[in-house]
Amino acid sequence: MTQVETIPHAVSDPHYIDRERYYDRAFFDLERARLWTHTWQMACRLEEIPAVGDYVEYTICDQSVLVVRTAPEEVKGYLNACRHRATQLALGTGAFRGGQIVCPFHGWRWNLDGSPSFIYGAEGFEPACLAEQELRLRECRVGTWGGCVFVNLDPDARPLLEALEPMPSLLDPLGVDRMRVYWWKAVRVRANWKMAQEAFMEGWHVMQTHPQLTLGRPDSYRADSLEYHSYANGHSGFWSKPGMRPVWDAEHEVDSIIASSRLLWEGLDAMTLARDVHVLESLRNRPYEPGGFGSMLVQAIYEYAAGANIPLPMPEDPAALVRWGGVFYIFPNYFILPQYGNALIYRSRPDGDDPESCYFELWSVTIPPAHEPVGRPEFGGVHAPADAEAWPMIPLQDFSNIERQQRGLHSVGFDRLRLSSAYEDGISNMHRELDRYLSH
Amino acid sequence: MVLVRIEPSGLRLDVPEGESVAEAAWRQGYQWPTTCWGQADCMVCRVEVLEGADAVRDAGSEELDAVRRKLSPSLHRPGTRLACRLEVTGEGVVLRKEGVRGPAPRS
Numbered sequence: 001m002t003q004v005e006t007i008p009h010a011v012s013d014p015h016y017i018d019r020e021r022y023y024d025r026a027f028f029d030l031e032r033a034r035l036w037t038h039t040w041q042m043a044c045r046l047e048e049i050p051a052v053g054d055y056v057e058y059t060i061c062d063q064s065v066l067v068v069r070t071a072p073e074e075v076k077g078y079l080n081a082c083r084h085r086a087t088q089l090a091l092g093t094g095a096f097r098g099g100q101i102v103c104p105f106h107g108w109r110w111n112l113d114g115s116p117s118f119i120y121g122a123e124g125f126e127p128a129c130l131a132e133q134e135l136r137l138r139e140c141r142v143g144t145w146g147g148c149v150f151v152n153l154d155p156d157a158r159p160l161l162e163a164l165e166p167m168p169s170l171l172d173p174l175g176v177d178r179m180r181v182y183w184w185k186a187v188r189v190r191a192n193w194k195m196a197q198e199a200f201m202e203g204w205h206v207m208q209t210h211p212q213l214t215l216g217r218p219d220s221y222r223a224d225s226l227e228y229h230s231y232a233n234g235h236s237g238f239w240s241k242p243g244m245r246p247v248w249d250a251e252h253e254v255d256s257i258i259a260s261s262r263l264l265w266e267g268l269d270a271m272t273l274a275r276d277v278h279v280l281e282s283l284r285n286r287p288y289e290p291g292g293f294g295s296m297l298v299q300a301i302y303e304y305a306a307g308a309n310i311p312l313p314m315p316e317d318p319a320a321l322v323r324w325g326g327v328f329y330i331f332p333n334y335f336i337l338p339q340y341g342n343a344l345i346y347r348s349r350p351d352g353d354d355p356e357s358c359y360f361e362l363w364s365v366t367i368p369p370a371h372e373p374v375g376r377p378e379f380g381g382v383h384a385p386a387d388a389e390a391w392p393m394i395p396l397q398d399f400s401n402i403e404r405q406q407r408g409l410h411s412v413g414f415d416r417l418r419l420s421s422a423y424e425d426g427i428s429n430m431h432r433e434l435d436r437y438l439s440h
Numbered sequence: 441m442v443l444v445r446i447e448p449s450g451l452r453l454d455v456p457e458g459e460s461v462a463e464a465a466w467r468q469g470y471q472w473p474t475t476c477w478g479q480a481d482c483m484v485c486r487v488e489v490l491e492g493a494d495a496v497r498d499a500g501s502e503e504l505d506a507v508r509r510k511l512s513p514s515l516h517r518p519g520t521r522l523a524c525r526l527e528v529t530g531e532g533v534v535l536r537k538e539g540v541r542g543p544a545p546r547s
Contacts, residue, residue: 097478097524098466107475 007438014428017417019409021431022192028355032061035332035437038154040163042334042347043067045363046147047180048376049075053096053112058151061350065140066090066101067149070112077140077151083116084108089137101137110137146176146336147365167235167330170323173315174338179365181377182342183269186361187385188351189399191406193333193358194430197348199398199405201329201426202228203238209397212263215256228423234433236426239326253293254284267393270344270364271325271337279304301340309369312341329426331433341367356406362395445534447490451542455528461487461535462523469543478524480506483515485523492533493519496526 009018009027021027043058049069057080058065064080066089080088082103089101089110096102100117101110109118114137122130141152143160145168150160161168189196199205204223206213214221228238258280264272279300288296298321305312315321324339335346343365351357359382368374383390385399408414419428444453444461455464462485465472476482480502489496499507503525511520523537 095478097460097463098474100477102475102477102479104476104479104481109477 007435010435010439011428011431014425014432015419015421017419017428017431019414019416022195022406022409023355025355028350030438031350031434034440035434036060036153036350037063038152038157038437039332040141040143040150040152040157040160041332042330043077043142043149043151045181045377046075046144046149047374048093049149050374050376051095053099054094054376055090055096056093056149057091061353063153064088065151065153067142067151068096068101068112075142075144075149076112076114077142077149078114079138079140079153081138082108083135083137108135114139146171147179163233164235164330165233166231167237167328170237170320171328171336171338173313173317173320174323174343175311175313175341175367176336176338176343176365178311178313178367179341179343180368180374182273182364182366183380184361184363184377185380185390186359186382187391187395187399188382189358189360189385189402190356191358191402192355193348193350193360194434195406195409196358196360196402197329197333197335197346198427198430199402200327200335200346201236201430202420202423203327204420204423205401209401210267210394212267212393213260215259223423226423228426230425230429234331234430235329236429237323237326237328238426239323242322257293257297258284264394268344268364268395269392270362271339271342273340273342273364273366275304275308276301276340276342305341305367309371310341310367311370312367329430331430442495442528442531442533444528446540447534447536448538449540449542451540457529458527460524461526461528465523465540471539471541472523472537473539474524480522480525481510483507483511483522486511486520487523487526488517488536489519489521489526490534490536492528492530495530495533496521496528499525 007030009020009024011017041060043065044056044067048056049067052069052071055066055068058067066078066080068076068078070076080090082089082105084103084106087103087105089103096112099112101112107120108116111117116132116135119130119135141155141157143150145160145164203226207218207221207223211218225241226238227241228236230236261272261280262277265274265277280297283296283300286296302312302314326337328336330336333348337344345363345365347361349359351359385403386396388396441454441456444455446453453461453465453470454468455461462472462474463478472485474482474485499521503522507520507522
C-alpha cells in the first residue's frame with residue numbers, strides 16, 4: 001500500500017488555490033520528485049524521428065531522456081547517462097548513424113536496442129562491473145498516441161492509454177493522429193508552468209484579453225457560451241454549447257462567422273488556416289436554412305479536403321464535430337485545440353530548476369494531403385513573450401497576462417486564487433490530480 | 441545505387457541515393473574508421489575525393505562548420521570531406537581512405 005501524506009498547500013476547497021503552489025521551492029521540489037518522475041508526458045512528435053536511428057532528447061527538470069526510433073515501428077526511451085561515468089550520451093536532436101549510440105568521453109557504445117556493442121578499455125575493469133545487464137542502457141516507459149511519443153520515468157506506471165482516458169475517445173474521431181507540424185515555436189515565460197497553462201484552461205477570458213474576437217460587441221460576448229467538462233485523471237475540456245456562439249448576431253451570422261475565422265487565422269495561424277478561410281469565403285453568399293450554416297460549413301470543409309486529397313476522417317458519430325474549436329487539456333501539461341483538419345497544441349514545462357519560469361511551446365498542426373512527403377519539423381526558435389515579430393496577436397495577448405499574474409501572486413495583499421465553479425473547474429481538477437501525485 | 445572505389449585498398453562500395461558513404465559502409469559490414477559514429481564530431485572518417493568531384497553532393501552547412509571547428513588546420517587537404525556526410529550522385533567517384541576493411545567473409 002502506498003502511504004498518503006499531507007502535503008503543503010494542498011487543495012482543501014476546490015474553489016481556492018494557494019499562491020505558494022506557483023512559486024514555493026519546496027512545492028516545486030515535490031513536483032519534481034513525485035509528479036514529473038511518475039506521470040506520462042508528451043516527449044516529442046513522431047514525425048521528429050521518422051527514420052530508424054533518429055532521436056530527440058526530452059528534458060524535464062533535471063532529467064533527460066533520449067527518445068529513439070529503434071525500428072520502423074518501435075520507439076524506445078533511454079535515460080541519458082553513460083553507464084560508465086554518467087556522461088549524457090546525446091543532446092538536442094539528431095540521428096544515431098551506423099546504429100550506434102556513442103559516449104563522447106571514452107567511446108563506449110550501444111546498439112539502438114540498448115545492448116552494449118563496444119566497451120573500450122574493458123580489460124581494465126573488474127568483470128562484475130561489466131556484466132551485460134549492468135551495461136545495458138536504462139530504459140523508461142514509452143507509449144504513442146495522437147502523433148506523439150509519451151514517456152514515463154516510473155517503471156511501475158499504468159499504461160499510457162489508461163492514464164489518458166477519456167481524452168482519446170474525444171479526440172481520435174477528429175483525426176489528431178494524422179496531423180503534422182506546420183509551425184513550432186517556444187517562449188520562455190517568467191511564470192510557473194501551471195500559471196502559464198492555466199491561461200488556456202478556460203475560454204471566458206476572450207472578452208477582455210482578446211477584444212478583437214468580440215467583433216466590437218464585448219457587451220454581448222457571453223461568458224456562459226462554452227460548456228466545461230472535468231474528467232478523471234486530471235484532464236478537462238470545453239467547447240461551444242450547441243447552437244450558441246459568443247457573438248450572436250442573427251442578421252449578420254455569416255459575415256460575423258467569416259470575420260471571426262479570419263481574425264483567428266490572422267491572429268494565430270492555427271486551428272483556422274488560410275485554406276479554411278478560403279472555404280468559408282466561398283459560402284458568403286450561399287443561401288441556407290435558418291440554423292443550417294454549421295452543417296453547410298462542415299460539408300464544405302469535407303468537400304475541400306476530398307478535393308485536396310486531405311484524409312480528414314468523418315467521425316462515426318457526427319456529433320463529435322461539436323468539439324471543433326474546443327480546448328482539450330491532458331494532464332499534466334499538454335493541450336490540443338482541434339478545428340477542421342488542424343489543431344493548435346501547447347506544452348508547458350518548468351524551465352530547468354526555476355519555479356517561476358517556464359518553457360512553453362506552441363505547435364500548429366494540420367493533416368497534410370495524402371502522399372505529400374512530410375519532413376522533420378523545423379523548430380522556429382525560442383522567442384520573448386512580447387516579441388511581436390515572432391508571435392501573432394492572440395498569443396501575445398495571452399502571454400502578457402501570465403507574467404503579470406505571476407508577479408501579482410507575491411503581493412502582500414494577495415493570498416489565494418479564487419476559481420469559478422462553472423468556468424474554471426478544469427484548473428481546480430488539475431490541481432486536485434496534482435495533489436494525488438504529490439501525496440504518494 | 442552507385443559504386444564507389446576506395447584507395448589505396450581498391451575496395452568497392454555500393455552507396456545508395458540518400459545514404460552517406462560511411463553509413464553505407466557500416467551497414468554493409470565494412471570497417472570504416474570513426475569514433476563518433478556519424479555525429480560529425482571526431483573527423484576520423486574523413487576522406488579525400490580523388491576523382492569524381494562533380495558526382496558528389498556539396499558539403500552542407502553542418503559539415504562545413506564541423507570541419508572548420510574540429511579539424512586541426514594542419515590536417516586540412518583540398519577535397520577533404522566527412523564520409524559520414526558525403527553523398528554520391530553518380531559513377532566515377534574515387535576516395536582516398538586508409539584503414540577501410542571489407543566485410544568479413546560469412547563463416
